[in-house]
Amino acid sequence: MKKSEIRKIYLEKRKSLSEDEVFLFSEKIFINFVNYFKPISGQKVHIFIPIKKFKEIDTQRFITYFQSRNIHVYVPKIVDEKLISVEFFSDTKFIINNWGISEPISDDDSGVLDFDYIITPLLYCDKNGNRVGYGKGFYDHFFENVTEKTKKIGVNYFDADDMIEDVWENDIPLDYLVTPTExxxxxxxS
Structure with a gap:
């Protein structure tokens, strides 16, 4: 299938999830992530703030867990059509941008490129790690600049399935996908 078709299908599938399902699946994804990757103090994690109206995975549990274990947390912000990484602290102030995404008020790019993990939003992922997002390409550009050791991890309610037909040469695949089941x-x- 092509990305445009996949985007429609998975936006609809997500829309049909109840609030309880979003909570339960997000919890299972969090548990699978922690059990598999076993993040430790001092590591650096870039993680998205979910768009609630699109029923994205709830990442608050991740952030709370990371902060309680002295793991450095960074969140995305779009500045001049580019995704930057802003360090997150318990007193970080947020605003809602034009797309309805909660972002830090600060425009200070951390400059960090050696993340241990980048936890990435997506709508769909195929069996080769190719992802379908919202079509803006922000994460592909972001992935281009991080170090090779950085693990690019997608989180999704749905399992990897059919191959994406229109993968472009600038698309950077994920290293891992975490779902509620695996x-x-x-x-x-690996």
Whole structure:
């Protein structure tokens, strides 16, 4: 299937989820992430703030967990059509941008490129780690600049399935996908 078709299908599937399902699936995704990756103090994690109207995975549990274990948390912000990474603290102030996304007020890019994990929003992921997002390409550009050791991790309610037909050369695949039922690795030799 093509990305445009996939985007429609998975936006609808997500829309049909109840608030209880969003909570339960988000919790299972969080547990699978922690059990698989076992993040530790001092690591650096870039994680999105969910768009509630699109029923994205609730990442608050992740953020609370990371902060309680002295794991550095960074969140995205779009500045001049580019995704930057702003360090998150318990007193970080947020605003809602034009797309309805909660972002930090600060425009200070942390400059961090050696994240341990980038937890990435998506609508769909195929069995090769190719993702379908909202079509803006912000994460692909962001992925281009991070170090090789950074694990690019998608989180999704739905399992990887049919291949995406229109993968572009600038699309950067994920290394892992975490769902409520499993963690898939797309790395060769894993």
């Amino acid at each position: 963690v898939l690795s797309f790395l060769t030799g």
